[in-house]
Amino acid sequence: SGVLAVAAVKLGARESYAYDIDPQALTATNDNATANGVGPQVHVVAKDAELPANADILLANILCGPLCELAPRFAALTRPGGRIVLAGLLSHQADEVTRAHSPWFDIAPFALRDGWTALTGSRRT
Known part of the structure; x- marks a missing residue:
């Protein structure tokens, strides 16, 4: 659902990376980040992607x-x-x-x- 990534930004993080192996969870994360007004700051990252x-x-x-x-x-x-x-x-x-x-x-x-x-x-x- 991306709840941790969304909450991190809502609580003051400049940005967050939401990593998941489930495509449905990635879609839900995008939807939840957008609904909470933090879509641009939440980077949704799929399995095997490089992370900073x-x-x-x-x-x-x-x-x-x-x-x-x-x-x-x-x-x-x-x-x-x-x-x-x-x-x-x-x-x-x-x-x-x-x-x-x-x-x-x-x-x-x-x-x-x-x-x-x-x-x-x-x-x-």
């Missing part, structure tokens, strides 16, 4: 497996000192995701609710 490697903040709301598999790519996309927010995982999966990202990020939990957790961290230099 200097993100100040990277937000990901996906399942545990992909969060772990994508750790090296997330590190490559986030500038040193940049922040990462990882959501969409059950509380018992937090340690696994933390381990996957720990070579590049200092990770800590920041939200726990109804068995779900979100992690945040900063990219080491």
Whole structure:
């Protein structure tokens, strides 16, 4: 739906990149960005597209497996000192995701609710 990309711009980001592998999600992201008046600032990026490697903040709301598999790519996309927010995982999966990202990020939990957790961290230099 692009909710994270739209929200980022609405909350002050100059621009955001919304990446998804689902063509329907990409269409919904475009529609939602336009409906919220931030279409030009939300760049919708399809699978296998190149992304800039200097993100100040990277937000990901996906399942545990992909969060772990994508750790090296997330590190490559986030500038040193940049922040990462990882959501969409059950509380018992937090340690696994933390381990996957720990070579590049200092990770800590920041939200726990109804068995779900979100992690945040900063990219080491």
